[in-house]
C-alpha cells in the first residue's frame with residue numbers, strides 16, 4: 256500500500272491528540288485549518304453544495320481529491336462520480352484555472368493567490384450506511400463521499416459550517432461541536448470518519464459515567480423509546496466493562512435510519528450508522544438481531560477503530576488498502592456481538608445458540624471453506640466478498656462468519672488450556688493495552704498470535720497454519736465438546752433435497768444458487784435455470800418444498816427446465832442432502848465442561864468450585 260511518509264508522521268501526532276480537550280475556538284487564525292461549508296439550496300433535488308476555503312497559501316497549485324472508498328466498507332465506490340460543477344475562485348471572486356487530473360482529483364492553479372475557494376455540488380440519492388442521501392425530509396452525509404481531501408493538508412484541522420434549510424432543526428454527528436452549526440475534527444481522517452444526519456430526527460439521550468450518548472432515529476418506526484435507551488445502554492456498559500471500564504470518547508452518536516427495507520451498519524470513531532426496517536421493532540427475533548448489530552458496531556469503536564490491523568490507518572483514499580487482518584477486525588467482532596447480548600441477558604442460551612447455528616451453517620454446509628482461507632478472504636474482499644456472485648458459497652468464505660467460528664475455537668482453546676481461568680477476553684484487553692501504549696500503529700498478525708500464546712501458554716503455530724492461513728476442516732465438534740456442547744445434523748434424516756436456492760419471479764421458479772456437492776450441482780442444473788416440472792408435475796413454490804419428501808437418496812427424477820429460452824429434460828439422481836447443523840448441550844456435563852462453558856458465556860470464572 257502507498258504510504259505518505261509525511262502524512263504518517265503527522266498522523267502519529269494527531270492521533271495521540273485525537274481526544275485531547277480541544278482548546279481552539281472558532282473562528283480562529285485560518286493558518287492551521289481548512290474551512291468546509293455545506294449548503295442545501297434545493298434538497299428535494301438530492302444535491303448539496305460544498306465550499307472549501309483555504310487561506311495563507313504559498314503554493315503554485317493545490318490538488319483536491321474525492322476518496323474512492325470509505326473506511327470500514329472495502330469496495331472502490333468512486334464517490335467522485337456524484338461530483339458536478341467543480342470551480343475555484345480567489346478572494347476577489349475571480350475564477351482560477353481548474354484541471355481534472357485523474358478520475359477523482361482536480362488541480363487548482365493558485366499561483367500568487369493566498370486564498371482559494373473550491374466549490375462543487377454532490378448528487379446524493381442512495382441511502383445506505385456508506386453512501387449519502389439528501390431529500391426534502393433530511394440529509395445523511397457519509398463524509399468520504401461529500402468532502403474532498405486537500406492533498407498535503409490531511410493533518411490540518413477541518414472545520415465544517417452546516418447551513419441548514421430553515422425547516423430542519425437538528426444536527427447529529429460525532430464531530431466536535433464548536434458553536435451552533437459549526438463543527439470540527441482534528442484532521443481529515445477524523446472528519447470523514449464522522450457522518451452527519453440533518454433534519455428533524457428524534458434524538459434520545461443517555462449517560463454512562465457522565466458521558467453523553469445520543470440515539471438519533473431518522474424516519475418513522477414502531478420502536479419504544481424507553482426500551483431502546485435501556486437496551487443500547489446495557490450493551491454499551493457490558494462492552495465498556497469488557498475493555499476495562501474506561502470510556503475512550505467524549506460523546507457517542509448512534510445514527511439509526513428507519514427504512515422500508517435494508518439493514519447493516521458501519522462503524523466510526525465515536526459514532527455508527529445502522530439501518531432497521533421501520534415496523535420490525537415488535538418482532539422479537541428481528542429486534543434482537545438489530546441489537547446484535549448495535550452490539551457489533553459499538554464493539555468496533557475498540558476493535559478496528561482503535562485496535563486495528565497495521566495496514567488500516569493512516570489510509571490511502573485513492574486506492575484499495577489491503578489487509579489479511581479482517582478476520583480479527585470483523586471475525587472477533589462477530590464472535591463478541593451476540594456473546595455480549597448473552598452476557599447482559601438480552602439473549603438466553605438457546606437464542607445465543609440459534610444465532611451461532613446460522614454462522615456454523617453459513618460455513619460448514621458449503622465447500623467454499625476448502626478453497627479460500629480466512630487471510631485470503633480478508634485480502635480479496637475488495638474483489639470478492641463485496642462483489643459476491645451466485646458461486647460465492649462454493650468458492651469463498653466470509654471473514655465475518657468463518658472469522659467468528661475460528662474465534663470461538665480460539666477462545667475455547669484459551670479457556671481450556673488455562674483451566675478456565677483466562678479466555679480471549681484477556682487477549683483482547685492485551686491488544687487494547689498495546690493501543691493505549693502506542694496508538695500510532697495497528698497490530699501485526701504475529702502480535703495477535705503472540706497475545707493468544709501468552710494467554711494460553713501454548714504455541715499456536717498449528718492453529719494459525721490450519722484455520723487462519725489454511726483451509727483445513729474446522730473441528731468444531733471437538734472444540735464445542737470442551738464446553739459440553741455438540742453439533743447435530745438436522746438433515747441426517749431428511750430423505751432428499753435439491754440443494755439449491757431459488758426465487759419465484761412472476762410464478763416462475765428460477766434457480767439463484769446451486770451448491771457444490773449437492774444433487775442439483777452434480778446433475779447439471781444451473782444458476783438461472785427455470786424449473787418447470789418434475790416427473791410430469793408442474794413445479795411451484797410449494798411443490799418444490801414438499802415433493803422431494805416422497806423420494807430418497809439414489810432415486811432418479813426427470814426435470815423439464817427452461818434454459819435461456821430452450822426447453823431441456825434433465826435427469827437428476829438424488830444425493831444425500833447437505834448438512835444443516837444445530838448446537839445442543841450435553842444432558843450431563845463434567846465439571847470441567849461446566850467451567851469452560853461458564854467462562855465463555857459470562858467472562859467470569861466459576862467461583863467456589
Ligand SMILES: [Zn+2]
Pocket residue numbers: 551555584585588
Ligand atoms: Zn463489522
